[in-house]
Amino acid sequence: MSDPIEAAIFEKLAKADPKGVGGKSIEPSDVAKELQPEQWQRMLPKVKATALGLMRQGKLTITKKGKPVDPNDFKGVTRLRLPTPEETAAALAALPPKTDEDED
Template structure:
């Protein structure tokens, strides 16, 4: 399941403008359109793993969140290229 979630995350991020983010719900719906709610925990766990590897940024209120300690609503985006200015949040 994690491989499907990871693939969905990167497929969806490839479709948005650089610096823009996606919601965990978007990812879950891409993997399982009917039963997406039950996948939200898998999406979160996969996102945390990817953030630990610096392949993904978890954001809260448009700012990077600590993947080890965040609560509530969050979004996912790709890391900014080195030397690039930080962009505004939103999809």
Template sequence: MSQLIEDTILVLLSQVRDGESISPNDVAKTIDRENWQRELPKIRAVIIGLARQEKLQVLRKGKPIEPEGFKGVYRVRLPVAE
């Protein structure tokens, strides 16, 4: 399942312009349109793993944050040079 989640995240990110982000809800709804809320904890775990590998960035209020211990609404994007 985590490979499906990772692949879905990367496909969705490849479809947005450079620097734009996606919501974990978008990923969940792509995987399971009916019961998407159940997927969110698994998606968060995969996102944290990908962020630790520097394959993506976790954003809060539009700014990159550390992938450990964040709370609330967040989005993800591919890394951008700053």
């Protein structure tokens, strides 16, 4: 994991949810504040974009009012948490199938 934003998200989640059961969540702004305390507002869109990519890969769940959001249509105040096995399976099923050309 070479992406510092991705690493910061999972470090924060490990502290909030040490058992990794997907129950506790964190705010994206907490991650942004940890990465750039002085200018965290500038970092927040990058944190959210990284979280969205992780959600599409089934590695993270973005929630609003405790419910998973549609990764293609959401806005407003959100939180991040580890996905349940069902959420991971659904995200992976939504990915386009790999072709032989993808293996280069």
